[in-house]
Ligand SMILES: Nc1ncnc2c1ncn2[C@@H]1O[C@H](COP(=O)(O)OP(=O)(O)OP(=O)(O)O)[C@@H](O)[C@H]1O
């Protein structure tokens with residue numbers, strides 16, 4: 126583990142200001158990416174994985190806005206706020222401009238691969254032409270050299286007959302081949318970090334496996350770091366070094382991949398694991414009970430408590446921060462669950478919630494749960510400075 130991370134994300138918050146309310150899509154997440162590692166962001170649909178990844182390059186669009194926290198890349202501030210003279214939050218002076226992000230960071234330092242290659246490739250231009258143009262622009266190469274490089278990249282990502290395929294259009298490529306093209310494009314400028322948002326989700330399992338092997342190979346060859354977004358813990362097991370499990374805008378567990386699987390500290394991770402097939406567990410699959418509530422008005426206390434088999438009374442009141450429970454290989458194993466002793470909020474004495482007690486409670490319904498919301502939660506962490514101040518931290 127090198128002393129300084131390549132990317133540091135601290136207490137990042139991104140919200141959408143919609144007519145029906147404020148969506149707390151990313152609600153105070155912190156994680157690091159060190160050089161050469163593949164870091165997973167995993168969680169159910171709506172957990173905030175995509176919004177988190179978009180926020181890292183400030184790609185969130187209105188009505189979305191990053192409202193708090195810090196993103197630092199190689200010591201440079203991609204996003205950061207400070208308190209102005211009247212106590213209002215404003216962007217820090219050392220924050221990179223949009224222009225700097227576009228020309229210096231995006232593509233060259235940090236590249237992004239999205240789920241649907243058809244959205245990233247223009248259907249009216251040839252695959253090769255697009256790749257060539259991208260290389261020409263970003264690496265300032267003359268056209269013929271860029272073309273040779275483009276063909277080389279296509280070969281590198283395992284496209285057969287790259288000279289011929291160079292002349293073809295995106296629709297002539299299969300989904301897996303298009304995804305390979307996007308990987309080629311991401312790699313073309315030899316970035317240090319690639320953010321890949323569910324790049325294999327639309328593919329069948331065999332092709333997915335091939336793409337994952339390819340990424341593994343390229344990662345070792347180029348030493349590129351990755352942030353790998355997925356809802357699939359199987360993929361995480363295959364490819365990631367460290368993992369962040371997201372639930373309703375928060376990271377509830379963070380650990381090196383083996384620790385996460387074999388010394389699971391958060392009931393949500395446990396539930397995710399139980400819902401996926403595993404060779405080392407013969408038991409039947411158990412789907413996670415209930416649905417993830419919406420991020421507009423999350424449950425009080427621990428956001429997972431209405432679905433949690435370990436939930437006790439205290440879990441409805443205390444909102445756990447993500448604390449270090451253990452260390453493994455020099456990395457922290459963090460979890461946001463008060464059943465761990467470090468929280469010391471009386472979990473053991475607290476009355477267990479009957480299963481099903483709150484399983485039906487939906488956000489927006491009347492009842493103690495829906496009424497309280499996060500404002501009434503007690504923050505468990507003395508270190509947490511922003512607890513419950515939602516809305517108040519919107520910039521303007
Ligand atoms: N443009 C938008 N306007 C309003 N809410 C949004 C917008 N984009 C995302 N959200 C909300 O932000 C939350 C997080 O969404 P996000 O797309 O990051 O989830 P995800 O974990 O990537 O899910 P998936 O696995 O389905 O891609 C969700 O509640 C979503 O509805």
Ligand code: NI
Pocket residue numbers: 174175176322
């Ligand atoms: Ni997503």
